[in-house]
Amino acid sequence: MMPRQKTYGLMLAAATLLIPACAVVAWRDRLWPIVLFLVWAVAAALVAGIFERRAFKREMARLAERASRDIVKSRQDLVGTLSHHRHDWMNELQILYGYLRMQKIDKAIAVVDRIKEEMERDSRISRLGSPELSAYLLSFRTFCDTMTLDARVDESLQASCVASAGPERVSRAAIGMINAYRVRVSAATAEENKLRIAFSEADGELRIETSYEGGWSAWSSLREDVSQSLPDGARLSASADGDGEGGARKLTVVVPFE
């Protein structure tokens, strides 16, 4: 946060005082070296002070600018995420409309059931207990177009579980895992890249299971990468990851309750 190098600026200003100090010693019986020393000291303090102030101003302007950019970004995210979801629902409605026109009530009911199910799923993501994680999962499509994310929250998982495991830790573990997959997605493959992530609870621990299908590179370092990005207390599950070629690439992280 603090511009570290400015400390050297002040020290440098203090160091230059050696020059008039030498003059004071050399011409001990004269008045002018003393005047020089005084003027020098005041000038050095002023110059160092002005530079420091400027650096702080710059730093503060930078912070304020970044904050306002973040706000603009977050509004775009909100509008973009809503648009994505609306677009999905519009598509479903279009299908529903077709069935209704064709008088196929059973199929129409099946579509409504599917839409409801999807909404329930989103609703469970919303109620995870970590706004950061919920917002990340729900708006994933607005900032990543190289893979799709299919996030599921187990019906039995309560927001209190995430609260017990620490929303910050759960959020960091999950986002860390997703990002580790994300950087490995090879954009060259035309086939669809899909990452599933599922949140569930078992034996007083929160489980985050991921499985990936699609093009990828540097898969072998994924496990290490994820384990390094995990928050305190979270750990990779020993058993549940298979890395067979062609099969789904899986990884499970466990966050114990605090």
Added chain:
Amino acid sequence: MMPRQKTYGLMLAAATLLIPACAVVAWRDRLWPIVLFLVWAVAAALVAGIFERRAFKREMARLAERASRDIVKSRQDLVGTLSHHRHDWMNELQILYGYLRMQKIDKAIAVVDRIKEEMERDSRISRLGSPELSAYLLSFRTFCDTMTLDARVDESLQASCVASAGPERVSRAAIGMINAYRVRVSAATAEENKLRIAFSEADGELRIETSYEGGWSAWSSLREDVSQSLPDGARLSASADGDGEGGARKLTVVVPFE
């Protein structure tokens, strides 16, 4: 942004130098006033510098904290706004489901049409050309529970119109108007308070029309309040506001293209 009073701190520190300076003049042939001056100058510079640095650190911590609070808030807004919209659609689906179960296809189609119309409406709001304004309008319900907002964007209004009128100005004008109504809503009345806001284009100008129905107080000062909060170039339309008791309370703001 800058802690203004700190300038006085530095000036004060410099001013206190007058005391040892007087001593230097008074005891011109002695060494101790000079030593006093030097020690005093260094001490004053250090004290002023430390205080200034501390003030800056505080200011910067405040900025950073506000920024991170804004980010958390924006994520909650995103999740909350999505939930509100999802909730609305779920309600409509429930109605649709009922009609389907009763084999009333015509009514079901009417519901689908209505949902589509509402989605088109939201979609036009999203494409207004000002993410700030779009996000404000679409997420209004998450931060205001004393009145409902019914925002409409004319089908013929292009995002380029808002761009011509200046997204910043349009956003400020619209949000300023809504807030002026918002502070006048009397929460005491049980009846529903509803504000309509409509965006349209006419004769190279962007028109923002509002009309309010519901409980209110201090209505008479609304016009003045809004006119004061308007950005440069925007103006209240002379004709279109009626303030008859019982009738809808209307106001129109015009933002000419730049």
